[in-house]
Amino acid sequence: MTELKTDTITVNMGPQHPSTHGVFRLILTLDGETVIDVEPVVGYLHRNHEKIGELNNWIQNTPFTDRLDYISPMSNEFAYVLAVEKLAEIEPPERARYIRIIMVELNRIVNHMIVVGFLLNELGCFFTPMFYCIRWRELVMDLYEMTAGSRMMPNYFWIGGVAADLPPRFLPECKELVAALPGFIDELERLITDSEIVQMRCKNVGVLPPDVAVAYGCTGPLLRASGVPYDIRRAEPYSIYDRFDFDVVVGTVGDVYDRYLVRIEEMRQSVRIVEQALRDLPEGETATPKKRKFMPPEGDVYHRIEAPKGELGFYLVSDGSEQPYRYKIRAPSFVNLQALPYMCKGYKIADVVVNIGSIDITMGEVDR
Amino acid sequence: MIGLGILKGMSVTLRRFVDTYWGDLRQFPRRHAPGGVYERMGITERGAFTIQYPEERVPMFPRYRGPIMMLTDPEKDLTKCIACGLCERTCPTESIKVTRAPEKIKEQNVPESYEYDMNTCMFCGFCVQICPTGALGHSPILETGAYSKGDALILNLEQLLEMGHKYAPEGVWPVEEKEAVAS
């Protein structure tokens, strides 16, 4: 019997779409409901970040790094500040290091909550888990505002410490929050994990085998869900991560459900780290004295951290002057996004959206 | 299995639903009194999380980074700014323009004109951090809407000094220990 000669249609999930996490365009080639090809088009949020970085001072660059991944701004600042400190060989004081770890791990919790909330929004759950996650995020934003002055673009880390000491209100509230967070994470899990519809939609969807993940250069929860136990905090400990006791969460199959489970468990591990940091917080000063002109020695450095989305790296080249000569960012979302066509081929349209939600992209980072 | 997971999820939402009504009942007179200043809900409290904006305002934290204001020294009754130009040089978006007056007043350099452009300011706080005399502070102004871009949002020296008198009468920023300054 001769086969039916069917035609493929090309659909454009344009830059303006409720579920593409910002301005992100996808050109889908469909045969009925099955996806044959996916072509992502990025660049709608390009803001010339790297060129602007070359025109600013070393010190003036920190507010701009906040705007890269705007959901977890403290991590971006952390990576930049650590890279410059490595270049100029400055050691921040101990109290500043502990404060930085507290802020960065709280940031990781916030980021994972937002990702899980938005993943469920794309699955169709009309904003309900998202509102719960945003409510808990507000509590952490209050802590940021109390300390740094601003909720979303804190501009808190200096080269050589942090900008200001913690206000007296911070510690009791942070301890109360850390005691309440496991309850929140449990409630989120009760809402989602055992639900049959979530399992039907997420299991065996978007499977990424570990060798393919490593070949694409994916990092972060995407890689760990595929079964590769690679975490930069464990492989090359930076800052004071070697003093804390936490586990690296690894998945088994590598589908969307595993990525979700990995993120939930990572939140719990971050709560552990924050508890230990709050317990061991030493007294002392919070910044080395700031110089007016900051001119690091010549040379180049590449420093990477485990941002909530993956490996965030800064490659800085200095020629001894006040401004960087080259300022390059290795954005985790941009590299992870390359695995999207592999994950989507052969699945249905509804799965494309779920896959994007599970890779966890922020267009500020992808386009810089 | 056969829908039990769905029922478990539904019980979570049901609990939140009932909690909003229960929370409303508990806070009844305080919540609906007109013009009440409302504290942000505590961490472990349950109930509706909304703050009804124009009627209930949450006081800003002391370190909140709003638009810039200029502080005056209360004893000398003169602005603390010595027109050194460091804020102009350190601003990443070039939003500040200072010129120095030719004569000194009370043996202190004073600025002749100070233009602060709220259109391009990104509220990073570098100017406040780098000022050697502590003449700049952040006002807790939240509602910066104007009817037109451009001139309405470029503030000059008198406006900045007026904001400084209103929000930091002692001449020091941040106004810590007093816990909150309502905008």
Next chain:
Amino acid sequence: MELVQRLLEFVDQIFVNLSFWASTQLANFLPEWAVTFLMMFATVLVLVFFGLGSIIWINVFERKVIGRFQDRYGPNRFGPFGLLQCVADMIKLLTKEDITPTKADRLIYNLAAVVPIIPTFLILAVIPFGRGMVAADLNVGFLYIVAVGSLGTIGIFMASWGSRNKYALISGLRTVAQMISYEIPMVLSVVGVLLLVGSLSMVSIVDAQAQWRLPFVVLQPLAFVIYFTAAVAEVNRAPFDLPEGESEIVAGYHIEYSGIKFAMFLLAEYINAFSVCAIAATIFLGGWQGPILPSWAWFFLKTYFLYVVLIWLRGTLPRVRIDQLLEFAWKTLVPLALANLMITALVAKLVPHNSLVGAVAFLAMNVVVIVGIAVVKYPRWRKERRQVVLVPRSASSEASGP
């Protein structure tokens, strides 16, 4: 005591007495056929106004209730407690520009705005709103509902085809498949109830529940669950709202409509949901029966309770994918409904009707079926549970990674 009872009965029959009084007044100066015609016309007008009038606040009701599920208040600015919000919405929709895409098929595009709303009003004609308050007591009531309710499908398909838009077309194809698949379990689950009643008329279904002294949800819980699930899929509400799958194909079949035509689709969806809840309340929950309060108050209470359950489902559950949806309908619901039907027929033959023994027998049968299914599915579910692996940080790092 006597006075209270007379008062309650007066309030209960207030609408019936009103229409009776009106017809006697008209009979004074009009011939017989004119009176009948005018009374029928008035009934139709009352139904239509009831439908349109309930839209005024059913939309706000839904938004406020779903806001409460999400830890926030719904709209509360416009009118006391936000009740006039729908007026604001309607004003906004009426004053929007009516854009027609240039390549759209005009006739079908414009007609499709009106077609989905017609069956929803037709369904309201056979539902008993209270004791003696039914617009048309057809003796094929339920068959009429099924037949007319399936006309809504063609309206949606006309909308998606006439828009000449790929998103709308995808959504239209999904809708047709979904709606025709879910009619079968919906009908089959109610046939079990009809076996117990012996007639298709809605009024006699309510009367049969009076004779059993128990609502049919106690006698046929499995049928209730199947009917409710299939009805949620029929009216395109979450978790089965693929036709307007908001996050993938941005508003689906009504993507090209704006202004009053979009308002028509919205109206059709809400009144459809209301009708389906009303039918479920009539067939399974006992209709308008209940103590003290007037009968129409009980009817509305039960319907709105089921509507709150619909909103609860919408707020909690994510959407199901199309192939999983069809698989669920054909491989799970239809066999369950058929099994329910066969066993109901068997048990109905063996036990006496209208007795407590029969009720207990039916309940026991349903419980046995559900427990049997659970026992059969348990081992496989146990095997498929997923956990993550925790590798402690201080373990030796043998995986060097990329």
